[in-house]
Amino acid sequence: MQELSIQQDNLDFRAKEAFKTLRTNIEFSGSEIKTIFYTSTIPNEGKSTVSFQSACSFAEAGKRTLFIDADLRKSVLKSRYKSGRVKYGFSHYLVDKADFENVICETDIPNLYLVFAGPVPPNPSELLASNRFAEFIKAARANFDFIIIDAPPIGSVIDAAIISRQCDGGILVVGSGDISYRFAKRAKDQLEVAGCKLLGCVINKVEGKGKGYYGKYYGKYYGKYYGKYYGNYGNE
Numbered sequence: 001m002q003e004l005s006i007q008q009d010n011l012d013f014r015a016k017e018a019f020k021t022l023r024t025n026i027e028f029s030g031s032e033i034k035t036i037f038y039t040s041t042i043p044n045e046g047k048s049t050v051s052f053q054s055a056c057s058f059a060e061a062g063k064r065t066l067f068i069d070a071d072l073r074k075s076v077l078k079s080r081y082k083s084g085r086v087k088y089g090f091s092h093y094l095v096d097k098a099d100f101e102n103v104i105c106e107t108d109i110p111n112l113y114l115v116f117a118g119p120v121p122p123n124p125s126e127l128l129a130s131n132r133f134a135e136f137i138k139a140a141r142a143n144f145d146f147i148i149i150d151a152p153p154i155g156s157v158i159d160a161a162i163i164s165r166q167c168d169g170g171i172l173v174v175g176s177g178d179i180s181y182r183f184a185k186r187a188k189d190q191l192e193v194a195g196c197k198l199l200g201c202v203i204n205k206v207e208g209k210g211k212g213y214y215g216k217y218y219g220k221y222y223g224k225y226y227g228k229y230y231g232n233y234g235n236e
Contacts, residue, residue, distance in 0.1 A: 006114075029199050034145065042153050065113065065148065066115065089103060089116040091127065093199075137224070165194075
């Protein structure tokens with residue numbers, strides 16, 4: 001198992017409470033809800049940050065939590081949270097170049113474990129639909145209390161719908177002011193057609209009136225995440 005330190009964001013009180021509320025809502029969705037994927041309609045809505053902070057919240061509550069960066073096309077977490085050398089990523093496992101234990105990173109946050117995306121493969125959709133992915137999730141379920149998966153935007157590629165087949169439920173992150181209601185509904189319908197159990201939506205980047213309001217913080221801080229998603233699949 002690999003080891004690394006996490007460069008955590010300094011969230012204010014309201015932001016931390018918001019993620020605690022999200023964690024509680026997921027827990028009350030049912031005891032069988034253990035593997036959850038997060039997606040968005042388009043890039044740049046902040047779903048990677050929301051999913052990662054959600055995983056941190058579960059870990060802080062004493063839950064053994066695995067966060068999987070399954071956005072194989074355009075990982076944004078690698079450059080943001082990694083400190084130290086990580087040899088193996090998720091794509092290494094999917095192409096049978098590494099074992100389950102080798103791609104997991106134990107972090108300096110108690111109870112939090114990470115799997116980074118790894119090198120960009122030429123066929124991410126096919127790899128996520130493979131038996132190797134299903135086997136990984138099965139092994140993860142046996143070793144962790146909660147599994148949080150960061151999936152690509154459903155409005156850009158089909159990967160999130162493929163990932164949803166191995167999950168107990170999904171959460172759609174919607175950036176306030178980023179997309180229209182019709183576009184968000186189309187993403188929701190697409191997930192439901194794929195047979196996904198949608199647990200709910202998270203409204204991100206909401207403008208607030210106070211300086212410490214977490215929505216305004218996210219809007220300014222995380223708005224650039226997927227700015228160059230298209231046309232850069234080969235830059236890992």
